[in-house]
Amino acid sequence: MDVKLPIALQRLIAHLEKLPSVGHRTAMRHATALLNWKDADLAAFADELAHLHERVLACPICGNYTDGGPCPICASPNRNPAQICVVETPAQIEGVERTGCYRGLYHVLGGKFSPLSGVGPEQLRCKELRQRLENGLVKELILATSTDVEGEATANFIATQFHAEGLTITRLAIGIPTGADLSYTDSSSLAQAIAGRRTM
Ligand SMILES: [Zn+2]
Structure with missing residues (x-):
């Protein structure tokens, strides 16, 4: 009934x-x-x-969550400005931060490529990422997008389009199962993936 x-x-x-x-x-x-x-x-x-x-606003620099103005990570003098870890969502920043083994900065794309939903480079914060590289301070881009097809396509796009003199582009690989979302990956696997990142 x-x-x-x-x-x-x-x-x-x-x-x-x-x-x-x-x-x-x-x-x-x-x-x-x-x-x-x-x-x-x-x-x-x-x-x-x-x-x-x-x-809850978006950090004007990296796109992370903030109360207003640059987020605590962008505002911190203790972070290494030579490294930018590229993620899809602010929740993934949380995942990488929990490992405690990364001291660089971040860039939130706001998603990943999805041709079916019409999400490409224009819909993601790729232009903003390019602007951040202009000052030449950044020496390494760590691509931490998901390991599913869309995440890989996003990483491959950035690796080919952002290739530049003096910039190393790396990708997390080891320890993260295919299709995994970083926000739910356990800290030790993620720490291993950061330590074992490979050059693209
Ligand atoms: Zn920020």
């Missing part, structure tokens, strides 16, 4: 189901948990959601 839920609860469940790895049953569980929250906590949660795009 189908139990008809209140409309507001159905809407809430529908929103929650849009989140990654949340199916109907999990959405239902989260929705009923929210029903038990105090009004003040619900209001605080709603306020964060309502202002998410105003409060």
